[in-house]
Amino acid sequence: MSITAEEIKKIAYLARLEFTEEELKNFSGDFNKILVWMEKLNELDTTSVEPLIHMSHEINVLREDEVKITLTHQEALSNAPKKDTDYFRVPKFLS
Amino acid sequence: MSTSAIDKYQPVIGLEVHAQLSTLSKIFAPDSTEFGNMPNTNVSVITLGHPGTLPKLNKKAVEYAVKMGIACHSEINDFTFFDRKNYFYPDLPKGYQTTQDRAPICKGGYILIKLKSGEEKKIRLNRIHLEDDAGKNMHLAGEVDTLVDYNRAGVPLIEIVTEPDLRTSEEAYALMTEIRKLVRYLEVCDGNMEEGSMRCDANVSVMLKGADQYGKKVEVKNMNSIRNVQRAIDFEIERQVSAIESGEEIFSETRQFDAVDGTTHGMRTKEELNDYRYFPEPDLQPVVIQGAWLEQIKATMPPLPQMLYAKFKSFGLSDYDVQVLTDTKEVAIYFDAVCAHTNNYKAAANWISGPIKSHLNELALNVSDLNVTPAQIADIIRLIESGKVNTTIATQQIFPVFLEGTTKTALQIAEEKNIIQQSNTDELIPMIQQILSKFPDKVEEYKKGKVGLLSMFMGELMKVTKGKADPKVATELIKKTLES
Numbered sequence: 001m002s003i004t005a006e007e008i009k010k011i012a013y014l015a016r017l018e019f020t021e022e023e024l025k026n027f028s029g030d031f032n033k034i035l036v037w038m039e040k041l042n043e044l045d046t047t048s049v050e051p052l053i054h055m056s057h058e059i060n061v062l063r064e065d066e067v068k069i070t071l072t073h074q075e076a077l078s079n080a081p082k083k084d085t086d087y088f089r090v091p092k093f094l095s
Numbered sequence: 096m097s098t099s100a101i102d103k104y105q106p107v108i109g110l111e112v113h114a115q116l117s118t119l120s121k122i123f124a125p126d127s128t129e130f131g132n133m134p135n136t137n138v139s140v141i142t143l144g145h146p147g148t149l150p151k152l153n154k155k156a157v158e159y160a161v162k163m164g165i166a167c168h169s170e171i172n173d174f175t176f177f178d179r180k181n182y183f184y185p186d187l188p189k190g191y192q193t194t195q196d197r198a199p200i201c202k203g204g205y206i207l208i209k210l211k212s213g214e215e216k217k218i219r220l221n222r223i224h225l226e227d228d229a230g231k232n233m234h235l236a237g238e239v240d241t242l243v244d245y246n247r248a249g250v251p252l253i254e255i256v257t258e259p260d261l262r263t264s265e266e267a268y269a270l271m272t273e274i275r276k277l278v279r280y281l282e283v284c285d286g287n288m289e290e291g292s293m294r295c296d297a298n299v300s301v302m303l304k305g306a307d308q309y310g311k312k313v314e315v316k317n318m319n320s321i322r323n324v325q326r327a328i329d330f331e332i333e334r335q336v337s338a339i340e341s342g343e344e345i346f347s348e349t350r351q352f353d354a355v356d357g358t359t360h361g362m363r364t365k366e367e368l369n370d371y372r373y374f375p376e377p378d379l380q381p382v383v384i385q386g387a388w389l390e391q392i393k394a395t396m397p398p399l400p401q402m403l404y405a406k407f408k409s410f411g412l413s414d415y416d417v418q419v420l421t422d423t424k425e426v427a428i429y430f431d432a433v434c435a436h437t438n439n440y441k442a443a444a445n446w447i448s449g450p451i452k453s454h455l456n457e458l459a460l461n462v463s464d465l466n467v468t469p470a471q472i473a474d475i476i477r478l479i480e481s482g483k484v485n486t487t488i489a490t491q492q493i494f495p496v497f498l499e500g501t502t503k504t505a506l507q508i509a510e511e512k513n514i515i516q517q518s519n520t521d522e523l524i525p526m527i528q529q530i531l532s533k534f535p536d537k538v539e540e541y542k543k544g545k546v547g548l549l550s551m552f553m554g555e556l557m558k559v560t561k562g563k564a565d566p567k568v569a570t571e572l573i574k575k576t577l578e579s
Contacts, residue, residue, distance in 0.1 A: 014370060016183055053176065053375045061380045065118045065155035068125035070139045076245075077135060079145075086134045087242035090185040092234065 003031045100340050104301040106332045107309050108261035110324075112274055113252050114284040115228060115292040116159045122227050122251035123150030123193065123379075130290065134244035142249040144188035149378050156251035157382055159283035160200045160225050161392050163253055166277050166399055167220055169204030173385045177225075177376040182369070185243050186230040194226035194254075196373040200384070206257075206277070207401060208269040213414070218270055219258040228252050253283075259298065259309065264328035271295060271321040276400050280424040288320050295324050299331040301339070310335070311345045315359050317352045327352040331359055403427045410440035419448050425462040429469060436473030439480060446472050450490045454498065467497040471505070478505040482565050483515045516565035523556070523569060527576050530555045541577055549573060 008027050012019055019027065082089040121128055124141035141148045164171050178196040201223035208216050230248035232241050255274060261267050275293060278284040286293050295318055300310035315331055318324045330352075335345050350359040384392075400421050407417040407430070421427045426447065433443040451472075455462065475489050475497075483506070484493065496508050509515050517523055530552060531538055541548045552573050556564050 010370075014181070014372070054381055055377065056380065058380045059383045061151065062154040062157065062382075063125070063151045065120050065153050066125060067120045067127045069127075070125065071143075073133070073136045076138045076143060082240065084242075087233070087244060088135065088185075089240035090243060092239060092241045093185065093232075 003028060003035060101333065101336050103303060104332075104336050104339075105304045105306070106262060106328075107259045107300050107302065107312075108264075108267055108328060109259040109298040109312075110255075110257045110261070110267060110270060111296045111298070112255040112257075112271070113228075113294040113296075114163075114255070114274075114278050114286070116156050116251040116253060116283055117285060117292075118153055118155045118159065118251055120153060121249035122153050122156045122225065124249055126249065128250045130292075132246055134242075134246060137246040138248070142188070142245055144190065150193065152379055152382065153251060156225060157200070157384070158392050158395075159251075159281070160223060160253045161384060161389070162281050162283055162396060163255070163278065164201030164204065164223050165393060165396060166281055167201070167204040167206055167223065167255070169201035169220060169223060171384055171389065172198055172200055172202055174198060174381055174383055175200045176381040177379045178373045179376050180371045180373055182371060184229070185241060186232050186245075186248065188230070188245060188248060192226055192229070193376055193379070195224035197375075198381075199224035200382075206270060206273055208266060208273050210265060210269055216260075216266065218260045218266070221256040221258050223253050223255050226252050226254060259300075259312075264325040264332070267297060267328055268321055268325040271324055273400075275321070276422075280397055280400055282397075288318075291319070295321075297324060297328050297331070299328055299335070300345070301332060301335045310339075311347050313345065313347065313359075314349045315352055316349060319354065323352060323354050326354075326357050327359060330357055334359065397424060398428070398431070400424075400427070403431065406431070407440075410434065412440060412444055416441075416444045416448070420444060423462075429462045429465070432469035433472045433476075436470050437476050439476050442476045442479070443472065446476065450494055454494075466500050467494070471497050474505045478509060482568065484509050485516065485565075488514050488516075513563075515563060517560045517563050517569075520568070520572060523560075523564060523572050524576065526556060526559050527552070527569075527573055530559070531576060538577065549577075552577075 005024055005028055008024055008031060012024075077083045077088065080088045115128075116122075118128060120126065121137075121139075121142060124139045126139045126142055127137045129137060141150055161171055175195065175198050177193050179191040180194050180196070181191040183190060199222040201220075203222070204220040205217045206220065208218055210216065228247050228250040230243055230245040232243055234241050257270070261270065275286040275288075278293070279286045284292060288294070297315045297318070298312045299315060300312040302308065302310045313331060313335065315327045318327050331350070338345060348361050350361050352359050403421050404417055407420055407427075408414075412420070419426075420430045430443060430447050433447070434440055437443060451462075451465065451467075454460075455465065475493055478484055478493070479486055479489055489505070492512050492514055493505050493508050496503070497505075501508070503511075533555075534552075537548055537551065549570065553566070553569060556569055556573065
C-alpha cells in the first residue's frame with residue numbers, strides 16, 4: 001500500500017495544516033514507511049477477533065442529570081485569543 | 096410549470112429530525128442547558144473542548160433516547176457507543192461532534208402517520224442516535240468578527256433518521272406533527288421548532304414514476320416550523336422537476352430554505368467533499384442497556400397517543416373527537432380519568448372540548464391548572480343523566496362553582512341554587528291535571544286537533560313549577576294526560 005501526494009494534501013487540508021512542496025515530498029516517504037510497517041499486521045489471521053474499540057472493559061460510566069457550575073464566565077473566556085465581554089470572537093467566515 | 100410534468104415524477108423524501116432533550120444538564124458535562132441565559136455562561140472546560148478534559152455521559156439523556164426508541168418500536172441496542180465526527184467549524188470547539196455512527200442507541204422502528212384522506216401509513220426509521228449540539232455563531236452586520244456563544248454546545252440531541260418512505264410534503268407534515276406529539280407525550284423535548292429545540296432537515300429527490308433508482312438527493316435545511324417543512328419540500332420538488340425537464344442535472348447539495356419567499360437556495364461557496372473520518376470515541380465507555388435498567392425505563396413510559404387514540408375510538412367517539420382529545424397528553428389523560436368515573440363518553444368528550452376548553456383558553460391555562468377534578472366532571476354528567484338539570488344550566492350554574500373550588504357535590508350545588516328540574520312524574524301529574532281542569536274548552540279544542548295548544552299548557556306548568564319542570568318529561572306527560 002502506498003500513499004500519493006494528493007492524498008497527503010487532502011489529509012493536510014482536513015487537519016487545516018499547510019506544507020511546502022519539499023515537506024510534502026518528505027511526508028510521502030515517511031507515510032509510506034509507516035504503512036509498510038503496519039502491513040506487518042496483515043500476516044496475522046484476525047478473522048475471529050472482535051475489533052478492539054475501547055481500552056477498558058468498563059461499561060455504563062454515567063453521571064446523574066445534575067447541574068453544576070464549574071467555570072465562571074470570565075474564566076471561560078480567559079484563554080480566548082480574541083473575545084469581548086460576552087463572546088468568543090473568530091474571523092468572520094460567512095458574509 | 097404544467098401539472099402534467101410534475102405528474103410524471105415521483106418525489107422521494109426522508110427526514111432527519113433533531114430534538115433537544117429536556118435534561119437539566121448537558122450530555123457530557125454538568126453545565127446547565129437552560130435556554131436564553133447570558134452568552135457563554137452555561138459552559139465548562141469539557142464543553143469548551145479544553146485539552147485533557149474527559150466527557151461523562153448523562154444517564155437521563157440515554158434514558159430519554161431509549162424512551163423515544165420504545166415509542167417508535169425501535170430495537171434498543173444493548174451495546175451502544177459513541178463516535179467522533181471530525182470537522183472544523185467555530186461553533187464546534189472540540190473539532191469533532193460526539194455522535195453515534197456504527198452503534199446507534201436505537202435501530203429501526205417506525206412511526207404511524209394519519210393522512211387527511213384517513214389513510215394510515217407506516218414510516219420506517221433507520222435509527223435514532225444520541226449526539227451533542229453545537230454552539231451558535233452570530234454574524235452581525237458591521238462586525239468584523241463572528242461572535243460565538245457556546246451555551247448550546249453540548250446540549251443533548253437525539254437525531255431521528257427516517258428511511259426514504261415519504262412520497263408527499265403532506266406526509267412529511269404529518270410525520271413531523273406525530274414526532275412532535277410523541278416527544279411531548281414522553282416529555283423528552285418541548286418540540287418547539289420556532290426556538291430550535293426541534294429541527295428538521297429534509298432529503299428530497301425526484302425520479303420518473305416507475306423508475307427503479309432514486310434521483311440525486313438534495314438536503315434542505317433551515318425550516319423553523321412544520322408548515323415550512325412542507326413548503327420547502329413543495330418548492331424543492333417543483334424546482335427539481337423543472338430543472339430536469341429543461342435538461343439540467345440535479346447534483347447532491349445542501350440548500351437553505353428561505354421562509355420569506357418560500358424558496359431554497361444553494362450555499363454560495365461550493366462545499367468541499369465531506370470527509371468526517373468517523374472513529375470510535377475513546378473517552379466514553381460503551382453503554383449496555385438491558386435487564387433491570389431497561390425495565391425501569393419501560394416502567395416510566397406514559398400512555399402513547401396511538402394507544403389512547405385506539406382506546407377512545409373503542410368508546411365509540413368520532414375520529415374528530417378522538418383527534419382533539421389526544422392532541423396533548425394532558426387533555427388525553429384528563430379525559431381518560433373522567434371516563435374512569437362515567438360510561439357516558441360522548442358527554443365527557445363534549446365537556447372537555449366545550450366548557451373546559453373554553454375556560455382554559457379564556458384564561459390561557461393548561462389542563463394541569465384546572466381546579467375541577469375528573470370525578471367532579473363525571474358527577475355533573477351523572478346529574479344531567481338523571482334528568483335533574485340540563486346541560487345548559489349545569490354549564491352556567493354548577494361548573495363555575497366547581498371552578499372556584501368546592502367539596503360540594505353537583506347535586507348539593509343544584510339543590511342550593513334551587514335549579515333541580517321537576518321530572519318526577521308523581522309530582523307533575525297532579526299539577527297537570529289541575530291545569531287541564533282549569534281550561535276544559537282548550538282541552539276540547541286540543542282534542543279536535545289544535546295540537547299547538549300543547550305549548551300553552553306547558554307554559555302554565557312552567558309557571559306553577561317556576562320553570563323547573565323537565566321540558567322533555569313534562570311534554571310527554573301533558574300529551575298522555577290529554578289523550579287519556
